[in-house]
Amino acid sequence: MILAFDFGGTKNTCAAFQRNATGAYELVARERRASPPQADGAYDYAVMGAMARQLLRGETPDAIGISFGGPARASQGLVVLSHHVPGWENSLLRDQVAREFRTRVAMDNDANAAALGEARFGAGRGCASLLYITVSTGVGGGWILNGEIYRGAKELAGEIGHVVIDPHGPPCVCGRRGCVEQLACGRAIARMARQALEREPTRGGILRGLIENDYAQLSGLRVHQAAEQGDALAQDIMAQAARNLGFAIGNVICLMNPARVILGGGVTNAGAKYFENVRAAARANVMPELRDAVDIQPAQLGDDAPLWGALALVG
Secondary structure (H helix, E strand, O other): OEEEEEEOOOEEEEEEEEEOOOOOEEEEEEEEEEOOOOOOHHHHHHHHHHHHHHHHOOOOOOEEEEEEOOOEEOOOOEEOOOOOOOOOOOEOHHHHHHHHHOOEEEEEEHHHHHHHHHHHHOOOOOOOEEEEEEEOOOEEEEEEEOOEEEOOOOOOOOOHHHOEOOOOOOEOOOOOEOEOHHHHOHHHHHHHHHHHHHHOOOOOHHHHHHOOOOHHHOOHHHHHHHHHOOOHHHHHHHHHHHHHHHHHHHHHHHHHOOOEEEEEOHHHHHOHHHHHHHHHHHHHOOOHHHHHHOOEEEOOOHHHHHHHHHHHHHO
């Protein structure tokens, strides 16, 4: 049995994998728990440990792979920080898990793990190079070059969420302004929706009904639901978030020319229209010679991509 941990910004997931009769791994059990707003690193670690012990039922895992939602240095097993959960700064998470569960452990950030998972088991099979982008609480990215994770000189490659696309845009948790994350993630969609509702009090009737006129209930999911039900204001917000992401992807395609870009994370579940807007914006922001190279596909493994990647780190 191999366990996979996925520490996220708003939820934590633990999964168990086992080999079947053909030698391939199967996901045989999964536990997922949402984190309360006040959660910190110690809370999330305790919750993950409890889920792991529940899945193990007294057994010792053969290995544990860890996907972490934030900058990490895989070679050291070090969490640099989480942009969304306090208390993780400079944590030697790999060694802590190895001591507690007495097994071999490998870790990487969630985008790198998901990129590896999609490359080995999902939409990236057969691609020597790909960029995986996760769009959920935040925006992260992971590179696969020549079939392996490319981490960069300081093991921070792929941070597309903190590429600036509007120098005069909203402030970001990284200390700059106008990062992709602040213009395309779920929290950004909620913020843009609130600003639009306040600015245009006669629009957004369906969205206002879904949140019962309580702005505290605004989320990327609620905006998407309203857009699906025909709310024009919500549709505008979702389209703008998609175009923001697509613009950034166009920059990346010009720089690295990957064989494929794979999009995962909760926001990318917004459907076909969302992907149309992403692809159109990317094509509009590349050289003419690269327009036919804009291959942007949804993740096949969905929210489980980081788990399969965590498996690949140790399996």
